[in-house]
Amino acid sequence: MRRLTELATPCLLLERAKLARNLEIMAGAVRRHGVALRPHMKTAKSAAVARLATAGQAGGITVSTLAEAEYFAREGFRDILYAVGIVPAKLDRVAALRRAGVDLSVVTDDPDTAAAISSHAGATGAEHRVLVEVDCGEHRGGIAAESDALVAVGRALGPLCAGVMTHAGHSYACRSIAEVEVVAEAERRTAVTAAEWLRGIGLATPTVSVGSTPTALHARSLAGVTETRPGVYMFQDLFQVQIGSGTPENMAVTVLASVIHRRLGENRVVIDAGGMALSKDRSTASAPRDYGFGLVMDMHGRQSFGDAVVERANQEHGVVTAPTPLPFDRLEVGTLVRVAPNHVCMTAAAYDRYHVLDGGDVVIDVWDRVSGW
Amino acid sequence: MRRLTELATPCLLLERAKLARNLEIMAGAVRRHGVALRPHMKTAKSAAVARLATAGQAGGITVSTLAEAEYFAREGFRDILYAVGIVPAKLDRVAALRRAGVDLSVVTDDPDTAAAISSHAGATGAEHRVLVEVDCGEHRGGIAAESDALVAVGRALGPLCAGVMTHAGHSYACRSIAEVEVVAEAERRTAVTAAEWLRGIGLATPTVSVGSTPTALHARSLAGVTETRPGVYMFQDLFQVQIGSGTPENMAVTVLASVIHRRLGENRVVIDAGGMALSKDRSTASAPRDYGFGLVMDMHGRQSFGDAVVERANQEHGVVTAPTPLPFDRLEVGTLVRVAPNHVCMTAAAYDRYHVLDGGDVVIDVWDRVSGW
Numbered sequence: 001m002r003r004l005t006e007l008a009t010p011c012l013l014l015e016r017a018k019l020a021r022n023l024e025i026m027a028g029a030v031r032r033h034g035v036a037l038r039p040h041m042k043t044a045k046s047a048a049v050a051r052l053a054t055a056g057q058a059g060g061i062t063v064s065t066l067a068e069a070e071y072f073a074r075e076g077f078r079d080i081l082y083a084v085g086i087v088p089a090k091l092d093r094v095a096a097l098r099r100a101g102v103d104l105s106v107v108t109d110d111p112d113t114a115a116a117i118s119s120h121a122g123a124t125g126a127e128h129r130v131l132v133e134v135d136c137g138e139h140r141g142g143i144a145a146e147s148d149a150l151v152a153v154g155r156a157l158g159p160l161c162a163g164v165m166t167h168a169g170h171s172y173a174c175r176s177i178a179e180v181e182v183v184a185e186a187e188r189r190t191a192v193t194a195a196e197w198l199r200g201i202g203l204a205t206p207t208v209s210v211g212s213t214p215t216a217l218h219a220r221s222l223a224g225v226t227e228t229r230p231g232v233y234m235f236q237d238l239f240q241v242q243i244g245s246g247t248p249e250n251m252a253v254t255v256l257a258s259v260i261h262r263r264l265g266e267n268r269v270v271i272d273a274g275g276m277a278l279s280k281d282r283s284t285a286s287a288p289r290d291y292g293f294g295l296v297m298d299m300h301g302r303q304s305f306g307d308a309v310v311e312r313a314n315q316e317h318g319v320v321t322a323p324t325p326l327p328f329d330r331l332e333v334g335t336l337v338r339v340a341p342n343h344v345c346m347t348a349a350a351y352d353r354y355h356v357l358d359g360g361d362v363v364i365d366v367w368d369r370v371s372g373w
Numbered sequence: 374m375r376r377l378t379e380l381a382t383p384c385l386l387l388e389r390a391k392l393a394r395n396l397e398i399m400a401g402a403v404r405r406h407g408v409a410l411r412p413h414m415k416t417a418k419s420a421a422v423a424r425l426a427t428a429g430q431a432g433g434i435t436v437s438t439l440a441e442a443e444y445f446a447r448e449g450f451r452d453i454l455y456a457v458g459i460v461p462a463k464l465d466r467v468a469a470l471r472r473a474g475v476d477l478s479v480v481t482d483d484p485d486t487a488a489a490i491s492s493h494a495g496a497t498g499a500e501h502r503v504l505v506e507v508d509c510g511e512h513r514g515g516i517a518a519e520s521d522a523l524v525a526v527g528r529a530l531g532p533l534c535a536g537v538m539t540h541a542g543h544s545y546a547c548r549s550i551a552e553v554e555v556v557a558e559a560e561r562r563t564a565v566t567a568a569e570w571l572r573g574i575g576l577a578t579p580t581v582s583v584g585s586t587p588t589a590l591h592a593r594s595l596a597g598v599t600e601t602r603p604g605v606y607m608f609q610d611l612f613q614v615q616i617g618s619g620t621p622e623n624m625a626v627t628v629l630a631s632v633i634h635r636r637l638g639e640n641r642v643v644i645d646a647g648g649m650a651l652s653k654d655r656s657t658a659s660a661p662r663d664y665g666f667g668l669v670m671d672m673h674g675r676q677s678f679g680d681a682v683v684e685r686a687n688q689e690h691g692v693v694t695a696p697t698p699l700p701f702d703r704l705e706v707g708t709l710v711r712v713a714p715n716h717v718c719m720t721a722a723a724y725d726r727y728h729v730l731d732g733g734d735v736v737i738d739v740w741d742r743v744s745g746w
Contacts, residue, residue, distance in 0.1 A: 008439070008463070010746055042688055064689045066381070084645060084689045085633035087707040090381070109634060110706040133634075140690050141634045141643055169687065260458035261482060261506075261514045270514060272457060276722055277746075280653040314542065315415055315718055316437045316457045317513050333483040334460040345688055349649055350722070352745060372725060373383055373650075 010277035018252035033222035040231030047075035071370035095126035114156035136190035145194035163207025184219035192224035279346035299336035383650035391625035406595035413604030420448035444743035468499035487529035509563035518567035536580025544587040557592035565597035652719035672709035
């Protein structure tokens with residue numbers, strides 16, 4: 001069992017109790033509606049976390065890459081939704097997972113791709129399972145719920161059409177729970193309407209899938225929906241806390257870093273966590289409070305350096321400052337600090353493992369994570 | 374031998390001829406001054422690239438992490454400068470590499486750390502080789518060249534002091550070659566002055582190390598300097614091109630991506646390269662021309678979609694638009710495109726390999742790269 005002080009910096013820390021609390025809150029929020037929770041593993045990318053997140057649930061998960069699908073399949077997961085628009089060139093990898101006994105669903109909003117999936121199924125025997133992506137206002141992927149295009153995609157898929165999915169990513173632009181409720185209702189209504197249209201042309205459409213962390217937590221109704229797919233709720237971050245998806249105490253993932261320079265005359269220190277270790281994500285620039293590239297706390301995760309933030313992030317250098325004088329006597333070169341990330345999905349991506357803590361400074365476990373495509 | 378059309382997207386492409394040309398230009402620029410070129414491998418992180426970049430040079434390289442130092446040591450490199458401020462906790466890994474025959478130099482600007490390095494050397498027998506970091510105007514790492522602090526660090530290191538180093542990272546803020554020349558002269562003068570101060574207290578100070586891509590290319594004099602450490606010149610990117618470090622034709626690294634959605638009414642397509650595949654770096658936001666999260670070209674690397682850029686980058690979605698109508702007939706779902714990155718150091722970090730091309734669409738080689746710390 002190693003202690004924090006024995007870890008090479010920068011590295012990723014995960015507080016097990018905070019993770020557990022976040023999982024419990026989301027499970028409770030979703031349980032109210034009687035729909036399935038299909039956690040999105042794009043944030044954690046870890047089988048150990050997925051096992052906790054699916055405990056007491058139906059067991060299905062969501063992924064953002066085929067590399068994740070293959071990793072979770074190796075780890076025993078059998079019900080996986082790959083929630084990023086498929087292209088025909090990726091169907092062989094999908095079919096290989098299906099042949100291996102994984103019920104892997106894919107997503108499209110494109111009639112030609114739908115036809116290509118049907119052809120691929122015909123040529124290879126792969127019984128693809130496809131959700132039609134509809135747009136509930138995010139304007140990223142997805143076609144309109146009540147549209148000829150929807151009907152065209154449904155018809156091209158025929159029996160491979162297993163339902164509809166949408167994602168209210170624009171819930172991240174909300175700055176109050178009342179605003180999230182409005183977006184959540186649009187997300188629900190869009191998915192349900194699309195499902196009704198597909199049923200109207202004779203497609204069974206069993207799956208009606210929605211979800212983002214804000215809308216899954218705050219939806220007033222999920223009537224007609226069958227599952228929701230939040231992800232970042234597991235860890236929380238400075239951005240999610242500010243849009244009402246969590247509390248600062250529940251941020252479960254931080255980066256452990258070391259002070260490498262002190263600049264007393266400038267009220268700055270430099271740490272060995274820069275853009276590589278924290279990511280260049282600046283989500284909080286559009287939030288009520290801007291944390292630069294992250295909030296700097298002491299090695300125990302306490303905010304004992306005032307409002308110190310990483311104001312600048314070069315490749316391996318994070319320049320830290322604060323509106324009040326930094327306590328340089330407690331920030332010697334070599335001092336360990338923890339940085340809470342703006343956007344944990346991006347920050348965690350730089351690492352291949354979590355050092356798991358349980359409130360103290362002892363590493364109780366090491367959990368791997370998958371990366372790449 | 375695979376073709377581009379057989380690669381899983383997103384993935385990283387490297388044009389060998391463009392790399393070779395960039396290496397030749399920098400070698401020529403440095404040769405003028407009769408100083409050593411110690412290429413910074415933080416961008417490429419690849420032994421294959423390092424072998425090309427050191428061909429005809431003294432053989433030394435620069436790295437930004439100990440993981441890089443260990444990787445390049447395994448690959449046979451024997452003269453390595455770890456150019457990020459050291460902390461005492463990392464000295465055991467440094468000593469292990471030195472014991473294995475690697476002449477690994479480290480950097481500090483802190484008297485207490487210098488004393489800790491001397492103690493570590495005394496206790497373990499590791500003959501550490503240390504450069505004192507001085508600040509030539511970037512205000513990140515480094516102390517003033519003519520300062521009591523410099524003398525204190527030098528005295529604490531004693532015979533372990535092998536020289537001085539500085540980095541003109543603020544050359545990236547220059548918007549003309551004339552401005553770069555001024556920064557390059559400050560970089561040179563700072564390093565040479567610091568070396569003279571250390572020699573004044575009886576330290577031999579053989580190494581006088583400077584370097585960034587802009588200053589290495591455009592310095593008018595490197596008198597008194599012994600080596601320079603540019604890195605990003607090997608690949609170039611949209612930012613470097615705009616500050617005069619390269620030309621658009623020489624950008625050697627791009628991301629291959631697939632169109633996954635078309636949004637005809639909005640003049641947008643979505644590709645499977647988002648924040649993970651491109652990074653969230655927004656360097657060009659402060660350049661004359663802002664490319665969003667990257668410039669979108671056709672699969673052959675030609676700019677045939679007008680000024681199409683990735684305007685929005687979610688985790689696995691890049692939303693592409695252009696000021697002129699996109700040619701949707703050539704942007705079907707599944708179409709391959711290439712994205713030139715804003716800041717190639719950050720973009721390349723998401724990948725574990727380069728698919729090497731030589732002008733055509735055949736992958737002539739696959740080169741690995743190292744990540745983590």
